[in-house]
Amino acid sequence: MHSLKAYWLMLLALLLAGCSTGERPRIKPETTDYQETSLYKDVMEVSRFVDKNYQHANLQFFGTTAQGKKLPLLIFSNRDVKTPEEARKLGRPVVLFIGDIHSGEVEGKEALQRIALDIMDGKYDDTINQLTILFAPIYNADGNDMIDKKHRTNQNGPFGGVGTRANAQGLNLNRDFTKLDTPEAQGLMGNVIATWDPDMLVDLHTTNGSYHGYHMTYAPPLNPNTDERLVRYQREQMIPEITKLMSMRGWNTFYYGFYRNHDDPSSGWVTYSHTPRYSTNYYGLRNRMALLSETYAYVNFKDRIHIARDFVMTVMKYCTDHADEMISLRDSLDADYRDFEPGRKAGVTFDYADPVPGTILAGTVDTLKRQDVDGLTMQRVDSVREVKTRIYGRFKPTAERTVPYAYALDNRSGRYDTVITRLQQHGIAMYRAGLADPVNVERFKPEKVGVERTYEHHDMVKVSGSFEQEDLPLNDWVIIPTNNSNRNLVFYLMEPESDDGFVRWNFFDAALQSDDAFPVVKIMDEQDLQLSPI
Numbered sequence: 001m002h003s004l005k006a007y008w009l010m011l012l013a014l015l016l017a018g019c020s021t022g023e024r025p026r027i028k029p030e031t032t033d034y035q036e037t038s039l040y041k042d043v044m045e046v047s048r049f050v051d052k053n054y055q056h057a058n059l060q061f062f063g064t065t066a067q068g069k070k071l072p073l074l075i076f077s078n079r080d081v082k083t084p085e086e087a088r089k090l091g092r093p094v095v096l097f098i099g100d101i102h103s104g105e106v107e108g109k110e111a112l113q114r115i116a117l118d119i120m121d122g123k124y125d126d127t128i129n130q131l132t133i134l135f136a137p138i139y140n141a142d143g144n145d146m147i148d149k150k151h152r153t154n155q156n157g158p159f160g161g162v163g164t165r166a167n168a169q170g171l172n173l174n175r176d177f178t179k180l181d182t183p184e185a186q187g188l189m190g191n192v193i194a195t196w197d198p199d200m201l202v203d204l205h206t207t208n209g210s211y212h213g214y215h216m217t218y219a220p221p222l223n224p225n226t227d228e229r230l231v232r233y234q235r236e237q238m239i240p241e242i243t244k245l246m247s248m249r250g251w252n253t254f255y256y257g258f259y260r261n262h263d264d265p266s267s268g269w270v271t272y273s274h275t276p277r278y279s280t281n282y283y284g285l286r287n288r289m290a291l292l293s294e295t296y297a298y299v300n301f302k303d304r305i306h307i308a309r310d311f312v313m314t315v316m317k318y319c320t321d322h323a324d325e326m327i328s329l330r331d332s333l334d335a336d337y338r339d340f341e342p343g344r345k346a347g348v349t350f351d352y353a354d355p356v357p358g359t360i361l362a363g364t365v366d367t368l369k370r371q372d373v374d375g376l377t378m379q380r381v382d383s384v385r386e387v388k389t390r391i392y393g394r395f396k397p398t399a400e401r402t403v404p405y406a407y408a409l410d411n412r413s414g415r416y417d418t419v420i421t422r423l424q425q426h427g428i429a430m431y432r433a434g435l436a437d438p439v440n441v442e443r444f445k446p447e448k449v450g451v452e453r454t455y456e457h458h459d460m461v462k463v464s465g466s467f468e469q470e471d472l473p474l475n476d477w478v479i480i481p482t483n484n485s486n487r488n489l490v491f492y493l494m495e496p497e498s499d500d501g502f503v504r505w506n507f508f509d510a511a512l513q514s515d516d517a518f519p520v521v522k523i524m525d526e527q528d529l530q531l532s533p534i
């Protein structure tokens with residue numbers, strides 16, 4: 001007994017010594033036999049350790065959660081980049097990875113910590129010599145720490161429980177990319193997306209639903225208003241190569257989807273949504289590349305971390321190998337969008353495009369017996385079969401409107417201050433017109449106004465109407481031009497009938513509930529408005 005006690009005391013002393021000398025931490029799943037996921041404090045311990053002990057890492061904070069947690073951003077570059085300006089000067093692709101946006105879906109968070117430690121060990125020197133890497137490992141930090149074994153019980157671990165899907169306000173951070181209701185989204189938008197302007201955004205999730213045969217599924221931006229060249233590059237160059245690299249590591253991957261009828265793979269393979277309230281659809285409208293990844297929930301937790309890690313690694317490798325190509329595509333899009341293209345139409349409402357025939361991998365699952373929770377936990381069985389089906393992987397517009405040269409907003413009453421704040425957070429350029437003469441504009445006349453549904457604490461407004469010409473002096477109005485790379489985003493936010501714009505999210509209720517003229521007009525023709533920045 002005596003010697004056993006001495007042994008434990010010695011072990012305790014060693015552990016304490018280990019902590020106080022800053023011994024290299026391991027990620028939480030590795031220390032718990034993959035039973036537990038990292039808490040916020042664990043992620044911060046790893047992030048601080050990397051920041052302190054590795055010269056090419058820099059830890060910053062991009063926002064504060066509803067409960068007051070500071071959101072970490074880890075920056076990696078062999079040139080010790082610390083600011084967006086330094087990154088821009090370097091001219092390398094900036095690649096942003098987001099983990100834990102839904103904090104029941106945790107392996108992205110674990111993989112990013114694992115890779116951060118591996119970067120320290122020199123395993124990714126090629127990457128940090130050629131890219132600027134940004135990790136936001138724990139985006140939904142509040143939800144993350146609300147661990148409960150009752151969350152996502154059908155998911156194959158971690159069996160110690162996971163956090164909540166929503167943030168502390170009960171809002172889904174992956175529905176908040178247009179309206180920006182949450183402090184998390186405002187921080188990400190204002191201090192990462194609009195400032196660092198990453199060339200590529202990667203959002204790491206875990207899927208559930210259909211019992212398919214893939215280890216991971218993914219999606220590029222899906223909104224049809226996304227620039228064709230960007231979509232084609234991702235679908236024809238990037239994704240096939242990433243798929244090949246993942247398959248060399250033993251992982252089956254495919255475009256994200258689920259069965260049209262729950263148990264029937266031949267009924268159709270359907271993707272999720274075109275709306276930019278989702279991270280990657282949003283990001284495509286900024287003329288930048290994006291990938292959503294969904295590791296398969298019924299693979300065990302340890303393997304899911306490996307899959308997420310391999311995916312992040314593979315994306316980094318792709319961007320390293322194709323850095324020049326990615327930069328030149330971005331630059332040519334940015335240059336083209338400086339020229340206004342009169343008369344171009346874009347979608348305001350959408351539906352699935354006609355399906356195309358294709359083959360998918362269907363899978364099966366076993367159920368796991370668990371004493372500690374009600375409900376069934378599923379486990380992937382390593383046998384798959386090919387099924388011919390119809391793939392609903394794209395969308396098409398069901399109504400279109402013309403993209404103007406600029407929108408003008410009448411905020412002289414101050415009633416639309418929130419619109420101005422949100423546009424600023426999105427990093428959208430706004431001006432005042434110095435021109436005193438009236439300008440010919442099109443003003444929206446709402447005809448049908450209703451509520452689509454109650455969603456994310458909003459009564460979503462659905463409006464349709466027509467446009468009428470008018471001559472207006474605009475010198476006190478806020479002018480939002482579209483001759484820049486955010487054109488598709490500006491259109492989506494400002495166009496009154498848009499299905500994910502500011503009207504839909506109640507920012508213009510004051511106008512719709514009164515007899516006042518609608519406060520947004522469209523300047524259709526390019527003209528010198530003698531603009532000065534706000």
Ligand SMILES: [Zn+2]
Pocket residue numbers: 102105205206
């Ligand atoms: Zn998710």
